[in-house]
Amino acid sequence: MRFVLAALMWLLTTAALALALPVMWLQHNIVDADGYAALAQRAASDPALQQAVAGELTSQIGNLASADVSTAVVGALASSYTGGSSFPGQFAQANRLAHRWMFTNSVQSQLDSQGRWVVDLAPMLADSSFQQTLNSYRIQVPQTLPVPLTENVPAAVRPGQLQRVATWGPWVSAGLAGLAGLGALLTVVAARKRGKAIAALGVSLLLVGAVGWVGLEIGSSYLDGALGSVSGNPRQIAESMVQQSISSMHQWLNLGLAGGGALVVLGVVVALLGGIGHRSVREPRLTP
Numbered sequence: 001m002r003f004v005l006a007a008l009m010w011l012l013t014t015a016a017l018a019l020a021l022p023v024m025w026l027q028h029n030i031v032d033a034d035g036y037a038a039l040a041q042r043a044a045s046d047p048a049l050q051q052a053v054a055g056e057l058t059s060q061i062g063n064l065a066s067a068d069v070s071t072a073v074v075g076a077l078a079s080s081y082t083g084g085s086s087f088p089g090q091f092a093q094a095n096r097l098a099h100r101w102m103f104t105n106s107v108q109s110q111l112d113s114q115g116r117w118v119v120d121l122a123p124m125l126a127d128s129s130f131q132q133t134l135n136s137y138r139i140q141v142p143q144t145l146p147v148p149l150t151e152n153v154p155a156a157v158r159p160g161q162l163q164r165v166a167t168w169g170p171w172v173s174a175g176l177a178g179l180a181g182l183g184a185l186l187t188v189v190a191a192r193k194r195g196k197a198i199a200a201l202g203v204s205l206l207l208v209g210a211v212g213w214v215g216l217e218i219g220s221s222y223l224d225g226a227l228g229s230v231s232g233n234p235r236q237i238a239e240s241m242v243q244q245s246i247s248s249m250h251q252w253l254n255l256g257l258a259g260g261g262a263l264v265v266l267g268v269v270v271a272l273l274g275g276i277g278h279r280s281v282r283e284p285r286l287t288p
Helices: 002-031 031-045 047-064 071-082 085-105 109-114 128-136 163-190 194-220 231-284
Strands: 117-120 146-150
Touching: 002 031, 002 085, 002 231, 031 085, 031 231, 047 085, 047 117, 047 231, 071 109, 071 128, 071 146, 085 117, 128 163, 194 231
Parallel strands: none
Antiparallel strands: 117 146
């Protein structure tokens, strides 16, 4: 009976871990505004993203100018800016608008009506490295300069549609983590041999990590289809953000695999020590 109960708890724990790991990653890196900004800041170190943003800034400055501007000069200035130390932080700040677009209702109404996922480039053009050039061409930068990453998106992800996710995400994430932890504890308590139970929990983590890797590889093949409505510099920006997200998820999965391996080793050690202890107790004492 204890074996059946332990096996049931192990299965429930494995299922909870399979849900908890991706949900916790989503909460930490996508749903949470600070986590998403940190993800964007890491993506800003990608040279391909830097080049795409520099190209988009050059294009936007040309659109704002009332007179002809030197594309070569502006392009060189933009490339120098995106390769500088201030760019990652400002790119992260700009991406907060994209986050608000999906997870809150605080975005301006004209953006809502167009149904676009945008990144605001105005804070970047407000950088001091641009001011002299912009002033020389008498270019006034508006308070917001949204650049769409998508033109047409499904109705399910229209502005503000994921507001409930932002509200309930932390609770769901914590609940699944707690459920997985409780299941692991009950698995060990219910098992007759604690070492094997610990090793089995390690196998659970190894399974979740391996399935996660396979799932990411399969999902990556659909990237072109998901970004089908995006082209040019915005597409490269979006691709870099997606690749950074995949890299971050890989890191989480690797931690899960490492934790699983450690639990397997710990379980084997506990089982060996338990076996030695049982043998020593069962050995008959010799009396003179």
